[in-house]
Amino acid sequence: EVQLVQSGAEVKKPGESLKISCKGSGYSFTSYWIGWVRQMPGKGLEWMGIIYPGDSDTRYSPSFQGQVTISADKSISTAYLQWSSLKASDTAMYYCARRVDTAMITYRAFDIWGQGTMITVSS
């Protein structure tokens, strides 16, 4: 079964650091990009950034550039999203999702999603 399994919910204090994970299984991890999507409480989906685990090529939305770091370890089929100093406004559900690496743009939708990781930042 193809799946992305994310790490569990976290409760952190402002200023703390955090790294959450997304592990792929059932497919060739290096044939797909892994994207991260934020969903603040009661709100819509926001595209944060994306990484290609094959060579760690990483792109960010301007809104999230410098605020988070996306990385991957292809040897264990896992992508990461990390913060160096959390803020209360980082409280949200974070999803990872995959999309195929292809020159054919029409196929580049996110076809498999992780279950989400809820991050709560509160003093």
Add this chain to the structure above:
Amino acid sequence: EIVMTQSPATLSVSPGERATLSCRASQSVSSNLAWYQQKPGQAPRLLIYGASTRATGIPARFSGSGSGTEFTLTISSLQSEDFAVYYCQQYNNWPRNTFGQGTKLEIK
């Protein structure tokens, strides 16, 4: 950045009826548009990609149309499990893919 605008914000439809959801792009995204369904407490699920191609396992009552800047998701005969929030996403503008704000489909 390409802005995606969905309408209406909320759509009330009776089971068995047809639902039509709209998505507009601030500039052309060709046919590089996807629709996702999200139920409460669940991750989004891909319904449509390439503006009109159903993803694997998606029932035929879901259909997508449009190109350029105007897109439509139609659900031909609403089932109880279809009441959810629907998002469009453009992935033509690499790497700045963007989502619409969502349409909540509720039971009338």
